[in-house]
Amino acid sequence: MYTVERNEIINTIKDMFIDSAYNLNNKLVNKFERAEKLETNKLGKSILRKIIENQVIAKTENIPLCQDTGVAVIFLEIGRQLIFSYDLEKAINTGVRKAYMDGYLRKSIVQHPLNRINTLDNTPAIIHYNYIPGKNLNIHIAPKGGGSENMSRLKMLSPSEGEEGIINFVLETIKLAGGKACPPLIVGVGIGGNFEKVALLAKQAIFRKINDSSKSLIDRNLEEKLLKKINQLDIGPMGLGGLTTALAVKVNSYPCHIASLPVAVNLQCHSARKKEVTLVGKKINNSN
Amino acid sequence: MEKKLTTPINDSTRETLIAGQEVLISGYIYTARDAAHKLLVDAINKKEKTPFDIKDQIVYYVGPTPARPNQVIGACGPTSSYRMDKFSPTLMENGLKIMIGKGPRSDAFTKSLVENEAVYLIAIGGLGAKLSKTVIENTKIAYNHLESEAIHRLKVINFPAIVAIDSKGNSIFK
Missing domain, CATH: 3.30.1330 (60s Ribosomal Protein L30; Chain: A;)
Structure with missing residues (x-):
């Protein structure tokens, strides 16, 4: 059997959310650049230029791309040979909490839709679990505005x-x-x-x-x-x-x-922030 | 060419603003989004004092990200304005003259805007990093418990916006 350490998951989730809030994917930036060349509307063209400029400022000056750093949405693809001796959901939420606290991201989640009291750390995340063959853990995240x-x-x-x-x-x-x-x-x-x-x-x-x-x-x-x-x-x-x-x-x-x-x-929205990372499971000594 | 505006913006300047015109605002503006709007309107309805005198002021619909120790403010682009439609008429009836947000407004909002000779501006959504460069002072002044929705007074220099609905009710939205 294989596992992924709790700390590895926490740190990976944390890094992914911080990275996504500051650095827009290059392929998406290329899309904006192509669109800007083709756009015929003057105002539209100028907005596309500003979107491209904004992601440069975000990256170089350490300012999030957008003030809405979203709800943390996570898709997990869990290799069937992986086992976890800890609460996976709690570990993920710890990673999210650290990202939003340490990464200077906005906390936008309220405890109850009607009491509107902020949870102050952007948890809980919305997590979807799927199973795949093998021993890897694929993590897909998006801070969704x-x-x-x-x-x-x-x-x-x-x-x-x-x-x-x-x-x-x-x-x-x-x-x-x-x-x-x-x-x-x-x-x-x-x-x-x-x-x-x-x-x-x-x-x-x-x-x-x-x-x-x-x-x-x-x-x-x-x-x-x-x-x-x-x-x-x-x-x-x-x-x-x-x-x-x-x-x-x-x-x-x-x-x-x-x-x-x-x-x-x-x-x-155009601030389409997302990341994917694969963690490789490590063999655990099985005493059975 | 953008028109430069310095706060406080007087009645005659405001009346010259035409839908579609690009402007650069310098001076003080106040942040307020959903939760702060509810509290401001509750205070007015209860005949209580609002945390700042809204008369002739500018309100910007934004909930910024927290500033790093070396920064004035974090990302601070506009949020969608339509969610404030329910509250804005009360604020305009009490003297609020300029609102900055993004996206279209309701007919009831526009009607109240014309009656109160107010103006609605939009900033470009999703440019949080770029817009933060125009903010040179940031003071939290009220509703701390609302966290990212607390009211801040911002001093801005050349904050870029577009006149979306002018005081006559002309609109850039189809």
């Missing part, structure tokens, strides 16, 4: 509404969001599954690599169609007009009930 999350939507369509129904719902969501979700966006679309599964699919979609395409032909076609249509809406950077409304559309699908066609749209 509230503005774009608030504009995300879910709808249970009828199967007869088909692709057109999905496209209309996605476009309607982007239009309703306008500048509020801080475009240019990464649009995560979940289709299929059921009520809770489809929301998770949409979230997993925004965790995908910025330049990848779906392996499913149906989903890939939908991604291309949606990206084109979204960028024809003239919403543009920060909703002030232009060609650059979305940088990418990611569609994740799952089988569903004969009666259902669930669709969820999770929006990611």
